[in-house]
Amino acid sequence: MTTDIVAYPRPSALRTIWEHSWRLIVGITSGVVGFFLVYESYFADPTNYVIHMDLLILLDVVCGIATILLYPLRHRYPLPVVVAIVVLSTFSVLSAGVCAMAVISLATRRKPYEIAGISLLLAVCSIAGDKLLPGPEPIAWWEALVYNGLFIGVIVLTGLYIGGRRQLFQSLRDQARSAERENQAHIHTARADERTRIAREMHDVLAHRLSLVALHAGALEYRTDLSREATRGTATVIRENTHLALGELREVLGMLRDPNTLFVDEDARPQPTLGQLRELLEQGRSVGTEVVLSMSPGFEERMALLPESTSRHLYRVIQEALTNALRHAPGAEVELCLAGKPGRKVHVQLSNHVPLPATGELQTSMPCSGLGLTGLQERVRLAGGDLVVERQDNGKFVLKAWMPWQK
Numbered sequence: 001m002t003t004d005i006v007a008y009p010r011p012s013a014l015r016t017i018w019e020h021s022w023r024l025i026v027g028i029t030s031g032v033v034g035f036f037l038v039y040e041s042y043f044a045d046p047t048n049y050v051i052h053m054d055l056l057i058l059l060d061v062v063c064g065i066a067t068i069l070l071y072p073l074r075h076r077y078p079l080p081v082v083v084a085i086v087v088l089s090t091f092s093v094l095s096a097g098v099c100a101m102a103v104i105s106l107a108t109r110r111k112p113y114e115i116a117g118i119s120l121l122l123a124v125c126s127i128a129g130d131k132l133l134p135g136p137e138p139i140a141w142w143e144a145l146v147y148n149g150l151f152i153g154v155i156v157l158t159g160l161y162i163g164g165r166r167q168l169f170q171s172l173r174d175q176a177r178s179a180e181r182e183n184q185a186h187i188h189t190a191r192a193d194e195r196t197r198i199a200r201e202m203h204d205v206l207a208h209r210l211s212l213v214a215l216h217a218g219a220l221e222y223r224t225d226l227s228r229e230a231t232r233g234t235a236t237v238i239r240e241n242t243h244l245a246l247g248e249l250r251e252v253l254g255m256l257r258d259p260n261t262l263f264v265d266e267d268a269r270p271q272p273t274l275g276q277l278r279e280l281l282e283q284g285r286s287v288g289t290e291v292v293l294s295m296s297p298g299f300e301e302r303m304a305l306l307p308e309s310t311s312r313h314l315y316r317v318i319q320e321a322l323t324n325a326l327r328h329a330p331g332a333e334v335e336l337c338l339a340g341k342p343g344r345k346v347h348v349q350l351s352n353h354v355p356l357p358a359t360g361e362l363q364t365s366m367p368c369s370g371l372g373l374t375g376l377q378e379r380v381r382l383a384g385g386d387l388v389v390e391r392q393d394n395g396k397f398v399l400k401a402w403m404p405w406q407k
Contacts, residue, residue: 026097027097030100031093034093034097038093059092060092061092061094062092063092063094063095064094065094067088068095070088074102086103089125090126104156107158108163110167119152123145123149126148126152213238220234220238271315273306273311273312273314275311277318280319280322284325284326288330289331290333291333291335292333294338295339296338299339302340302341302342305342307406310346310383313403316376317387322334325352325397329352329353332353336348340405346402347400348402351396352396373389380401384404388400388401
């Protein structure tokens with residue numbers, strides 16, 4: 001599964017230049033066309049005009065060039081630049097197209113006060129400019145007002161439409177980026193949760209095996225009165241549990257090597273359940289941890305009805321409790337009680353005495369992380385139950401856990 005954020009290709013340099021210059025090209029082209037249309041009658045028959053047109057044409061060209069030079073600055077100083085362009089357009093037909101593009105650009109900002117102010121200014125400047133334009137028959141003021149009003153309305157509505165489209169695209173882009181960030185966060189959280197689960201699984205499957213290995217190795221180290229058969233049997237237990245631990249470790253680490261397994265369901269791999277409870281208790285008895293098992297009436301017959309996940313969680317709870325008893329109270333008797341009914345709850349309770357360490361007493365050298373019970377509490381609570389640990393005044397250690405037993 002690919003989780004990288006999609007990188008959109010950057011536009012080419014030619015396309016970038018075109019995107020920033022096509023509006024200016026359209027404005028200049030329309031201004032040039034309007035310039036020749038307005039002054040065509042003068043060039044055809046200059047005698048129809050009272051005033052000398054050379055200075056007016058020169059002023060028109062100068063103001064038009066000034067608007068062209070100001071237009072690229074509209075992004076940095078939008079309102080001042082557009083106001084200057086509109087004022088200069090009063091004396092220049094050449095700047096009409098650039099002026100229209102500038103007003104459209106300002107209208108895309110969709111600010112009512114700016115749009116109202118620039119529209120009023122453009123109307124005044126347009127009417128004033130009509131009085132300066134050459135023509136044998138000047139148009140009436142109301143005609144100029146209607147024409148300019150329609151022209152201003154069209155370019156303002158165009159700017160509002162473009163601005164609305166830009167805001168819509170930006171909103172959609174922001175939503176897409178936000179959804180992509182949420183998806184990335186969800187993926188990272190899922191990976192972190194899966195790695196945490198694998199780490200917890202590694203602790204569960206290895207702690208018990210290595211505790212057995214440590215206890216038997218300690219017996220070989222401290223016991224000098226063992227017969228050859230007892231020594232051989234102890235070495236056999238160490239070898240078997242070491243091989244089992246290596247196999248289980250190889251299986252768990254194999255999941256981490258393959259990135260595709262990070263999202264495989266936990267139930268996809270075979271897991272021990274309460275069906276293997278007898279084997280687990282026999283392993284504890286083989287190293288001197290006597291387990292007294294008691295069940296409520298009918299529980300053993302109904303145990304097969306437990307959901308697989310609940311049965312697996314209970315197995316891990318019992319396994320971790322026996323591992324703690326083996327580590328902290330070797331040789332102590334463990335009482336295990338199981339009870340429950342379908343549709344209600346299933347309860348498990350383990351208790352054992354924790355003796356005070358005596359001088360010369362055999363102690364396992366297994367390091368203790370202190371996180372085993374914490375992981376159990378998290379596992380049980382995620383399954384909808386609870387786990388409580390009590391240390392009584394008489395030195396008895398009691399672990400109680402319950403989970404819902406769904407039918």
